[in-house]
Amino acid sequence: MTSGAETEAPRRRSDATRAAILAAARDRFAADGYERATVRAIAHDAGIDPSMVMRYFGSKEDLFAAVIDVELDFPDPSGIDRDAVGVLLVRHFLELWERDGVLRTLLRVGVTNAAGADRLRDVFRTQLVPMARELGHGAADAERRAALVASQVLGMALVRYVLALEPAAGLSHDDVVAWLAPTVQRYLTAEAP
Amino acid sequence: MTSGAETEAPRRRSDATRAAILAAARDRFAADGYERATVRAIAHDAGIDPSMVMRYFGSKEDLFAAVIDVELDFPDPSGIDRDAVGVLLVRHFLELWERDGVLRTLLRVGVTNAAGADRLRDVFRTQLVPMARELGHGAADAERRAALVASQVLGMALVRYVLALEPAAGLSHDDVVAWLAPTVQRYLTAEAP
DNA sequence: AGAGAGAGTCAACAGGTGTTGGCCTACACT
DNA sequence: AGTGTAGGCCAACACCTGTTGACTCTCTCT
Numbered sequence: 001m002t003s004g005a006e007t008e009a010p011r012r013r014s015d016a017t018r019a020a021i022l023a024a025a026r027d028r029f030a031a032d033g034y035e036r037a038t039v040r041a042i043a044h045d046a047g048i049d050p051s052m053v054m055r056y057f058g059s060k061e062d063l064f065a066a067v068i069d070v071e072l073d074f075p076d077p078s079g080i081d082r083d084a085v086g087v088l089l090v091r092h093f094l095e096l097w098e099r100d101g102v103l104r105t106l107l108r109v110g111v112t113n114a115a116g117a118d119r120l121r122d123v124f125r126t127q128l129v130p131m132a133r134e135l136g137h138g139a140a141d142a143e144r145r146a147a148l149v150a151s152q153v154l155g156m157a158l159v160r161y162v163l164a165l166e167p168a169a170g171l172s173h174d175d176v177v178a179w180l181a182p183t184v185q186r187y188l189t190a191e192a193p
Numbered sequence: 194m195t196s197g198a199e200t201e202a203p204r205r206r207s208d209a210t211r212a213a214i215l216a217a218a219r220d221r222f223a224a225d226g227y228e229r230a231t232v233r234a235i236a237h238d239a240g241i242d243p244s245m246v247m248r249y250f251g252s253k254e255d256l257f258a259a260v261i262d263v264e265l266d267f268p269d270p271s272g273i274d275r276d277a278v279g280v281l282l283v284r285h286f287l288e289l290w291e292r293d294g295v296l297r298t299l300l301r302v303g304v305t306n307a308a309g310a311d312r313l314r315d316v317f318r319t320q321l322v323p324m325a326r327e328l329g330h331g332a333a334d335a336e337r338r339a340a341l342v343a344s345q346v347l348g349m350a351l352v353r354y355v356l357a358l359e360p361a362a363g364l365s366h367d368d369v370v371a372w373l374a375p376t377v378q379r380y381l382t383a384e385a386p
Numbered sequence: 387a388g389a390g391a392g393a394g395t396c397a398a399c400a401g402g403t404g405t406t407g408g409c410c411t412a413c414a415c416t
Numbered sequence: 417a418g419t420g421t422a423g424g425c426c427a428a429c430a431c432c433t434g435t436t437g438a439c440t441c442t443c444t445c446t
Contacts, residue, residue, distance in 0.1 A: 017423080033228075033305035038403070051405080111300075112228075112304070144360045147359075151345065152345050152348050153348070155344040155348015158351060163314065166336070167333075167336040193375075210394090231432085232434060232435085241395090242396080244395075252435080
């Protein structure tokens with residue numbers, strides 16, 4: 001993230017610590033899941049005392065909420081090329097998954113933690129469903145198609161980043177796009193079977 | 194493990210307890226994941242003392258190993274109908290997911306627990322890869338195709354049973370088959386892109 | 387009937403967890 | 417220079433975890 005908005009320099013030196021805690025927490029949650037990512041381990045990674053985590057974020061749960069509260073700029077659904085939406089979406093997801101660890105964190109934690117699952121459903125509802133609606137489907141149909149897309153995209157993320165199932169984890173971006181884009185394209189634009 | 198050696202009826206009344214613990218553990222692991230499924234909670238569900246869990250299974254880890262050690266009879270890969278493999282596989286998976294909770298347990302735990310992830314990779318390697326090979330693909334290609342199938346099938350299980358993403362969770366079996374079977378069919382039999 | 391083992395309970399342990407409050411230190415401002 | 421305060425550490429708390437060993441009950445076999 002290049003901070004272009006802030007014209008003033010970071011006055012408080014606490015800002016650096018706060019950022020360090022957030023980064024350490026993101027990585028630990030992504031690597032270990034919610035329960036096994038201990039406050040002590042996160043504090044150790046950030047180079048500070050565990051009690052500082054509480055002072056800055058209140059509780060472990062609030063810290064996790066702060067981690068998953070970042071923006072996940074999806075492509076603008078309005079005016080997308082109807083025939084290229086599959087390629088566009090798969091490529092975009094690959095970049096999103098690999099840029100920072102937020103989506104990986106979300107997936108790993110969402111499986112056991114209610115707040116994580118909520119946020120995941122939220123991403124689905126505010127990003128994927130509008131895109132399906134933009135392609136001209138009614139409300140119920142759009143939700144169904146968005147869910148199908150989610151199943152394929154999340155499934156690939158699962159085998160690739162969480163389970164690290166070897167052949168999937170080693171596929172190039174182009175390979176993934178070549179195989180998955182037609183699937184996503186069909187889920188979004190093909191006639192209902 | 195089907196105990197083929199014992200021809201006699203279950204003599205010991207401990208067998209009932211053992212089964213009760215296994216069932217309670219399966220459900221708790223599936224519902225809460227590995228860490229949050231405590232030995233105390235499992236024992237409570239099974240109606241016995243926590244120490245009995247240890248006496249019967251040695252440790253929590255061994256208990257989990259026993260839970261995921263059950264057979265998951267997949268369809269015989271030899272002599273399958275090449276053009277119907279998509280429908281066959283998706284329908285079979287739906288039944289497998291909903292019959293007992295083992296696969297759901299595996300998915301939920303596999304995300305944070307190494308043993309669960311191992312077993313999941315094992316299922317993939319011993320069941321899905323041979324099926325791809327049976328369809329005439331070389332070793333590397335078969336693994337790639339099997340991984341693609343796994344991504345779609347596990348992804349649907351994820352949104353449907355773990356995240357309970359509403360439109361997906363409410364789809365009928367026929368709907369799921371109608372949408373997913375062509376995807377799986379393409380991953381297994383279409384020419385590589 | 388008596389003995390022995392199988393099945394089960396109880397209470398406690400050692401270690402790890404999130405969380406809290408008191409104390410120290412170093413900097414910024416007057 | 418003196419002082420207030422933000423930033424940080426330390427030690428402890430209450431609780432929960434997996435796990436253990438001693439004890440009791442109850443059936444079965446001789």
